[in-house]
Amino acid sequence: MRHLVLFDIDGTLLWGGPAKEAFHLALLEVFGTAGDIESHDFSGKTDPQIARELLEGAGLPSGTVDHGLPSLFRAYLRELEARLPDDPVTVLPGVPELLDVLGAMEDVALGLVTGNIAGGAELKLGSARLGERFAIGGFGSDSELRDDLPPVALERARTRWAVDFAPDRVWIVGDTPRDVACAQAHGLRTLAVATGRFDADALRATGADRVVDHLGDTDAIVEVLVP
Numbered sequence: 037m038r039h040l041v042l043f044d045i046d047g048t049l050l051w052g053g054p055a056k057e058a059f060h061l062a063l064l065e066v067f068g069t070a071g072d073i074e075s076h077d078f079s080g081k082t083d084p085q086i087a088r089e090l091l092e093g094a095g096l097p098s099g100t101v102d103h104g105l106p107s108l109f110r111a112y113l114r115e116l117e118a119r120l121p122d123d124p125v126t127v128l129p130g131v132p133e134l135l136d137v138l139g140a141m142e143d144v145a146l147g148l149v150t151g152n153i154a155g156g157a158e159l160k161l162g163s164a165r166l167g168e169r170f171a172i173g174g175f176g177s178d179s180e181l182r183d184d185l186p187p188v189a190l191e192r193a194r195t196r197w198a199v200d201f202a203p204d205r206v207w208i209v210g211d212t213p214r215d216v217a218c219a220q221a222h223g224l225r226t227l228a229v230a231t232g233r234f235d236a237d238a239l240r241a242t243g244a245d246r247v248v249d250h251l252g253d254t255d256a257i258v259e260v261l262v263p
């Protein structure tokens with residue numbers, strides 16, 4: 037095992053689904069407000085970071101937010117699980133094929149770096165039938181700061197495969213400037229994909245190593261990630 041590819045979830049592997057609605061309902065249930073959720077920028081942020089920004093923006097003290105977060109995420113997972121069967125996520129074009137090819141390569145390990153809490157990632161990927169693809173990850177439940185997540189994923193990868201992956205053989209694949217920044221903070225490589233809210237020009241401006249419009253050209257993407 038020499039190469040490690042760490043995928044973001046929303047906007048990168050899949051889109052849609054009931055997560056925002058579930059989050060909204062859980063915020064109302066536990067805190068009595070969802071703050072300015074309709075106009076809030078979620079992109080590339082962790083779930084606890086989004087919750088904190090919404091709730092502190094609505095005037096709640098940080099201690100109140102801290103105290104309620106475990107209840108919030110229990111309610112969120114309950115609502116998400118209840119809604120996914122009728123409002124499933126959509127897998128982005130080329131993703132299953134890319135994961136098939138990478139997953140079959142003997143020296144490639146696959147993982148996640150996502151702002152989703154681990155339980156949310158599991159539910160969304162399960163809904164997309166991608167749940168078995170990723171042995172390890174760094175999640176929003178590990179830290180509120182996305183920049184903290186790559187080292188968490190790397191440590192789990194080290195434990196899982198007993199390999200110290202060289203930083204230039206670790207790629208982070210994501211759809212937002214925050215995905216690129218969290219990789220750059222640790223000297224990792226970055227493939228930015230314009231299937232989320234940011235177009236290719238906006239992603240190029242982040243200094244990502246590679247930018248693609250989508251993950252649909254399997255051979256070209258594999259050539260980038262496993263040269």
Ligand SMILES: [Mg+2]
Pocket residue numbers: 044045046047048080210211212232
């Ligand atoms: Mg994303």
